[in-house]
Amino acid sequence: MNPALSPRVPEAPWYRHPLVWLVIALPASAIIGGLVTLAIAITHADSTVDDNWYRDGKAINRSLEAEQRAALWGLGAAFEADGRVRLHSAVALPWPDHLVLSLRHPAFADRDQERRLRHLGEGRYQADGALPAAGDWDVTLAPPDGAWRLYHRLRLGPDGARLGAPETPR
Incomplete structure (x- = not known):
C-alpha cells in the first residue's frame, strides 16, 4: 500500500x-x-525578637530576686473561685494596699488578664470579678513596688487553687 x-x-x-x-x-x-x-x-507570622533583649534579661534577674525574697519570707497565696486571694507569710509583714495579679494562659495570649486586688484586711485581697475559667494558668502576684513576687503555674478549678509556700498554722 x-x-x-x-x-x-x-x-x-x-x-x-x-x-x-x-x-x-x-x-x-x-x-x-x-x-x-x-x-x-504571612497571616500567622511569629513576633520578632525584641530590640531591648538586654534590658529584658536584666529584668528577669530582678524578678528572680523578688521570687527568692518571697520564698525567704515564706510567702504564699490561696486563690478562691470568687476572686478572693489570701496571703500568708512565715514572718510578720506589712500587707500592701493592693496587689497586681497577672494571669497568663500558656497557649492563648488573648486570654491573658491582669487584675488589681484591693486589700480587705489581714492578708485578704479581693479582685474585681471572679477568677477566669478552670484550666492551667501562669500566675504572677506582686505588690506594685516589686518588693516580692509569687510566680507559679497552677490549675484553677471550681474550688480555687494555692500558690507559693504552704500556709503556716496560727
Whole structure:
C-alpha cells in the first residue's frame, strides 16, 4: 500500500493528550502549594525578637530576686473561685494596699488578664470579678513596688487553687 494514497487520520490537538495535562499539573500544584504556604506564613507570622533583649534579661534577674525574697519570707497565696486571694507569710509583714495579679494562659495570649486586688484586711485581697475559667494558668502576684513576687503555674478549678509556700498554722 502506498502511504501517499492512504487516508490521512487527523492528529488530536495538544490539549486532548492526558500526558500533557500531567506535565502541566505537577508544577502547577507545586506553585499553588507554595502560595498557600506563603499565605499561612504571612497571616500567622511569629513576633520578632525584641530590640531591648538586654534590658529584658536584666529584668528577669530582678524578678528572680523578688521570687527568692518571697520564698525567704515564706510567702504564699490561696486563690478562691470568687476572686478572693489570701496571703500568708512565715514572718510578720506589712500587707500592701493592693496587689497586681497577672494571669497568663500558656497557649492563648488573648486570654491573658491582669487584675488589681484591693486589700480587705489581714492578708485578704479581693479582685474585681471572679477568677477566669478552670484550666492551667501562669500566675504572677506582686505588690506594685516589686518588693516580692509569687510566680507559679497552677490549675484553677471550681474550688480555687494555692500558690507559693504552704500556709503556716496560727
